[in-house]
Amino acid sequence: MTMFSTKSLQFALTKRLTVMISLFWIAGSLLADFTMYHEMQEVFDSSLVKSAYRYAPLIDDYLIHNGSDSQTVVVKSPEPGEIRTGDRGEGEDEIGTDYLMYQVRDVSGRLLLRSANAEQEPFSAPLLEGFHTDDDFRIYSAVVHDGTRVIQVAESLNHRHEALIASVSAQFLPIILLIPAVIIGIIFAVRQGLQPVRRVRDDIEARSEGNLSPIEQDDAPDEIHTMITAVNRLMEKLDAALRAERTFTAHSAHELRTPIAAALAQTQRLLLELPADHPGLKRAQQTEESLKRLSRLSEKLLQLARAEAGVGTSPTGKNQKLGTTLGLVIDDLERVSDGAGRIEWDGKNAAELNANIDVDAFAICMRNLIENALKHGKDDSPVVIEIKGSNVIRVSNGGDVVDPRDMTELTARFKRAQTKARGAGLGLSIVETIMQNTGGKLTLSSPRPDHADGFMAELWLHQS
Missing domain, CATH: 3.30.450 (Beta-Lactamase)
Structure with a gap:
């Protein structure tokens, strides 16, 4: 204040x-x-x-x-200021x-x-x-x-x-x-009297979006004790509902992975067995693409469930080295068709990269950012990964400039910019959720700095 x-x-x-x-x-x-x-x-x-x-x-x-x-x-009459001797001749008085x-x-x-x-x-x-x-x-x-x-x-x-x-x-x-002194005294007395209310406010303000634990009310005055109790009950119900939703999402996605993988394997085997001029070949190829999209969606839903469950900070509570994890994610994505030969990065600063974040959560963030750049960037434009300092990573790609009206909504669930590229619209939402859990920050900009086109995502990782 x-x-x-x-x-x-x-x-x-x-x-x-x-x-x-x-x-x-x-x-x-x-x-x-x-x-x-x-x-x-x-x-x-x-x-x-x-x-x-x-x-x-x-x-x-x-x-x-x-x-x-x-x-x-x-x-x-005596003049004002005239000196008069006392009646006993002792002392002198001035006449007023x-x-x-x-x-x-x-x-x-x-x-x-x-x-x-x-x-x-x-x-x-x-x-x-x-x-x-x-x-x-x-x-x-x-x-x-x-x-x-x-x-x-x-x-x-x-x-x-x-x-x-x-x-x-x-x-x-x-x-x-005395009025200023009284005002200062009133300010001090009111400030001290509202200290319990301020503690409750600060407790709520300092919480992350996923923190639904009860608010402490040991020293809360009677005027707000009932209010805190009602809020705690509401948060308890909300936490139970969100846990049920996350459990359902995670279980559903997990249960779908095996049948989807089996169906995809059978479809791919069918494609190998069908002759090139078979009338059902095109339909089998469409089925394969649909199953791949469904597999990617189930994977994203699992990642989203983990992010909303609060995954993020380092289990040790201290900074962890992340350079090796980043290298593994990049190597994995370079093996797929979208990333083959399109990812550019200089790993000489990777050893300095460290932050208070779980390595799995960091890998989820980087995979989503790089996949997003590969999908929406130009095919002939590389995806550039840069490490700035010890806790900032930039992922940028060429391509069309994103409409400023869409920029603020890109981190919302199932929100996609005006593009023909495939995707579920969950990647940036997952990254934003993990950054909120860990105290980091995700910033998006389009066009890229020093360019007239493209898109850039910048991760500011929290360090302890």
Whole structure:
């Protein structure tokens, strides 16, 4: 997987869990922010109330000593950044921005005193005890001094908004940073949780087409245990059916060999006894050809049964030398009429040829490939056998180019290209089946490399 496919169960679970956790997390954060907003408003309002009543005695004293009947008194505030010495003369504190401002008014509304950071015009709040909010300020009015004065303490709404935004940012920033970590954690947890499912998948994926042994389910979770059991039962039934089919094919072909051989021998003896001008001679010759075709078909069916039974890999599990086997197959085919003088090969590299394959299975593959080339190649064109490296063999022949639409189906049973040559259409299917059993590969190409015509089969043998 790239990391994993977008169509996989792992991706779907990871995506849904991530989205669900993120949504719950955001919903919880919004609820916390809503609660925090109201709590902050209460704290800010409480600060306004406490400040108003704390300022009251100080303001009374200040007005007694510094009051003026003709103009508003402005109380000077320390500048931001100014250094203030502690009350006991110990240490130094830096004065920050003062976000609270106040105005003192009499019952007629005249502005008696204000802080340096307060506006020159009176606040818009009425001269009544309580809170008031306008476009810019949250104001608390406290009636003091026996009802003759009103202290109005205000705080900028912008400051409250900035404080709220800072608090929300401080809450959401860790969430944003933690989401990738949560996603990684979810991926790891889902991956670990699906490990049994992945093992079952890998077990099935690694099997060859002929491997119908039961799937191991010792650690399979309950969700797929029943599924594996059903698949195992299905494979057991399928294996039994295929075994019955292979047994029937092998037995049928084997039982036919003796009567076919006897009939062919009798027919050939009849042909020797019949005079050249006998009217039944042509029919006897046709019978001989039919019996030969039937004999070849029974042999191919036996080979196919062996291939589908799983024949292929070396009985020792190690590479075997195949050069001698290849030489014997070629010598045998050169003795028949089709192969006499038509097979070309250089045996100098044969000693290097080795692979993890049973010698009988290898002989079946090479016999079928060479016979295929002899049947379908031009009579005046040689069948060339080449050994490339230690595990690649090429068998090529001249002849017509095979239609590309037929190339992909040539390894199917009883599939033949558009040709007049005799054959059952099983040879390449047998070779393909043995290659699948042994981990090798059969590649076909037409025309031949570096030629404008012909056909080439290339065997890539598996080495351990």
